[in-house]
Amino acid sequence: MAREMMYGEAMAAAIIEEMQRDPDVVFYGQNMAMTPRDPMLKLFGRNRVRIAPISETAEIGIAVGAAITGLRPIVELWMNEFMLVAMDQVVNEAPRLRYMSGGQVKVPLVLKAGFGFAAGWAGQHSNCLYHMMMGCPGLKVVVPSTPADAKGLMAAAIRDDNPVVYLHNYMLTLEQGEVPEGEYVIPLGVADVKRVGADITIVATGWMVKKSLAAAERLAAEGISAEVVDPRTLAPLDVKTIIESVRKTGRLVLVDQAPRHASAAAIIAAEVAEHGFESLRAPIRIVSALDTSIPYSEPLENHVLPNEEKIVETVKAVLFKQAVPPERPVEAYLSCPEVQAQAGAHQDGRRHVQHRGASDVIAPVQQVVRGDEYLDGAPERV
Amino acid sequence: MPTSDDLGSDRLIWMYTQMLRIREFEERVKRTFLEHPGAMRGHTHLGDGAEASIVGALATRHETDLVMPSYRCHGYPIVLGSSPCKMMAELYGRSDGLCRGFGGSMHLADPAHHFPGTSGIIGQSIAHATGAALTAQVKNTGQVVYCFFGDGSTKQGAFFESLNMAAVWKLPVVYVLENNEYQAYTHISLEDANHLAGDPLSKKAAAFSIPGITVDGTDPLQVYDAVLAAADRARAGAGPSLIESKFYRLSAHGNAINVPPAPTQFPEHEAVGVYGKKSEYRQAQAADPIPRFRDELMRKGMLADAEAQRIADTVRCEMDDAVQFALASPPPAPEEATNYVYA
Numbered sequence: 173m174a175r176e177m178m179y180g181e182a183m184a185a186a187i188i189e190e191m192q193r194d195p196d197v198v199f200y201g202q203n204m205a206m207t208p209r210d211p212m213l214k215l216f217g218r219n220r221v222r223i224a225p226i227s228e229t230a231e232i233g234i235a236v237g238a239a240i241t242g243l244r245p246i247v248e249l250w251m252n253e254f255m256l257v258a259m260d261q262v263v264n265e266a267p268r269l270r271y272m273s274g275g276q277v278k279v280p281l282v283l284k285a286g287f288g289f290a291a292g293w294a295g296q297h298s299n300c301l302y303h304m305m306m307g308c309p310g311l312k313v314v315v316p317s318t319p320a321d322a323k324g325l326m327a328a329a330i331r332d333d334n335p336v337v338y339l340h341n342y343m344l345t346l347e348q349g350e351v352p353e354g355e356y357v358i359p360l361g362v363a364d365v366k367r368v369g370a371d372i373t374i375v376a377t378g379w380m381v382k383k384s385l386a387a388a389e390r391l392a393a394e395g396i397s398a399e400v401v402d403p404r405t406l407a408p409l410d411v412k413t414i415i416e417s418v419r420k421t422g423r424l425v426l427v428d429q430a431p432r433h434a435s436a437a438a439i440i441a442a443e444v445a446e447h448g449f450e451s452l453r454a455p456i457r458i459v460s461a462l463d464t465s466i467p468y469s470e471p472l473e474n475h476v477l478p479n480e481e482k483i484v485e486t487v488k489a490v491l492f493k494q495a496v497p498p499e500r501p502v503e504a505y506l507s508c509p510e511v512q513a514q515a516g517a518h519q520d521g522r523r524h525v526q527h528r529g530a531s532d533v534i535a536p537v538q539q540v541v542r543g544d545e546y547l548d549g550a551p552e553r554v
Numbered sequence: 555m556p557t558s559d560d561l562g563s564d565r566l567i568w569m570y571t572q573m574l575r576i577r578e579f580e581e582r583v584k585r586t587f588l589e590h591p592g593a594m595r596g597h598t599h600l601g602d603g604a605e606a607s608i609v610g611a612l613a614t615r616h617e618t619d620l621v622m623p624s625y626r627c628h629g630y631p632i633v634l635g636s637s638p639c640k641m642m643a644e645l646y647g648r649s650d651g652l653c654r655g656f657g658g659s660m661h662l663a664d665p666a667h668h669f670p671g672t673s674g675i676i677g678q679s680i681a682h683a684t685g686a687a688l689t690a691q692v693k694n695t696g697q698v699v700y701c702f703f704g705d706g707s708t709k710q711g712a713f714f715e716s717l718n719m720a721a722v723w724k725l726p727v728v729y730v731l732e733n734n735e736y737q738a739y740t741h742i743s744l745e746d747a748n749h750l751a752g753d754p755l756s757k758k759a760a761a762f763s764i765p766g767i768t769v770d771g772t773d774p775l776q777v778y779d780a781v782l783a784a785a786d787r788a789r790a791g792a793g794p795s796l797i798e799s800k801f802y803r804l805s806a807h808g809n810a811i812n813v814p815p816a817p818t819q820f821p822e823h824e825a826v827g828v829y830g831k832k833s834e835y836r837q838a839q840a841a842d843p844i845p846r847f848r849d850e851l852m853r854k855g856m857l858a859d860a861e862a863q864r865i866a867d868t869v870r871c872e873m874d875d876a877v878q879f880a881l882a883s884p885p886p887a888p889e890e891a892t893n894y895v896y897a
Contacts (some may be wrong), residue, residue, distance in 0.1 A: 230718070234719065235685060237670075238686065238689045270894055270896075275893060
């Protein structure tokens, strides 16, 4: 049985069901469960549902200590930026303790936070910080894009024996969708093909899945068949499903709401370049936010963020090999004062503009791993 | 209410023995840098000088109470029953180490002996200990968590945030602030507002409206009485307390931070090496808690010369075995490095 539900509701449903199932799950955070009328409080009582002061370091650190001693805490952090004031606990405590103890302890906890609030929240409350956490071995990073995924991934995050950063996109909070009732758990590390297509693969997360699906609809009207893949968890990352899709379509566009540099999209692009190069019939392209902070005023914000139009244009450029310039053309890097200064330091200023000869490129390609390690029943990357 | 006056001679001699075991372990660690150069990597922090404080506090424990200190963590598991052989092997990075060679000196963990883990980042384990107390409260286990940290930690946000939350939630935790006067290399007079105002550091407890008391951390019985009262209070559901235990760290902060292949060893204590205060350090040595407690037990007629000698010999043998065990333990297989990333 399934029921229409909002993305926000679906997360809450998972938390309630898991708390009913497992008495070790506790839930706390700032500005929550403040009155006796609170439904969570009514269901589970003050022992398991608590109000925290504005103390992210202690909130997350307490979750770590509680997790290694037998609870499964969920910390409501509201916005992913608030984790930044407690970054030691997120990246240098929670994912380290099991490893440093030689496997003697486990750290089952969920850090729940919203992100990407593109609604005039300006520089410090609109960011997408998943890329900062997906490179922390020991940490899992979950980014649901639909109400059903919001529920199934939350249930999996709570049941997981590792620290999980669960990031929900604020722009999807009111999104309606069919959500399975009762126990519904989506394994972490399994991507989902949100739309099947043949001509090009679009990999997107969070709100960008919705934008990519809308773009795919428009492209379909023009006879272009785009496949939309949502990794759903960025760590562990299901490279296998992405490579399989690229093998089929031969083309890849990545859509990321975060700035381009060191983005999740760039990491996924690198995986495909390394393990799926022989399948590519065109260069990989990334549609991301510009490398700026998020501005307040609407036209500025719109200019910085990726949108349907940019996705459609980029897909067409890849398919028809149009000479649409990338976000930062090579010339932009070359005209960069720092690069020029470096170049000037060398006797040969062309060092940085020289194209590599064909032999330089082809030799490594012949040795390229063909992606088989992701495709032929090799152990799942964790 | 029971106090240290009720401790029998067996228990007092047990306490003295534990103090000696900690000291001998730390001495052997320190000597390793000279006797077996290269056997230990990274940074190692010793608890010599803290023995009376550690043992006085832990002597009040109930069987299942948890202990969570900072990275200066060798002393506690010794008292809790961890194997010194495995501890030393961990410091030597061997496969038989307590953490299989994944943690080292700063990250000892032995949950089977009520020692869930430590953090190498100053102050952060205060939050972890507070979380362990949340587990005890939610599951109603009756446990108290003993949280130890240095004076340097009390300038971290984790300290203030954790103590506030523990007080709000009335968590069963005892915070033992080990004031050894030096945060790493900096003297407390250069960085602590309470100290500068002539106040004890336990005054910080007033910020959270919880009991705060300062004791002589070189006297295990004073520490015992203060921690017992705080643990009883915590167990009764009345929440946390802060105990400032004052003693002097007898070794430098850690072994010298040298880049390999340059050898490393313990430098002179900062009092001498940085600040040139030779008399301060000589005074601290003269107030060494171990001979002081031994003399006290002898004065009370509880410990004879021969018995003291026998205890010292036993402890020396035990820690010598630990060194031999560690040296004999094989290094871990390199490919094990990918274990334990995820549960």
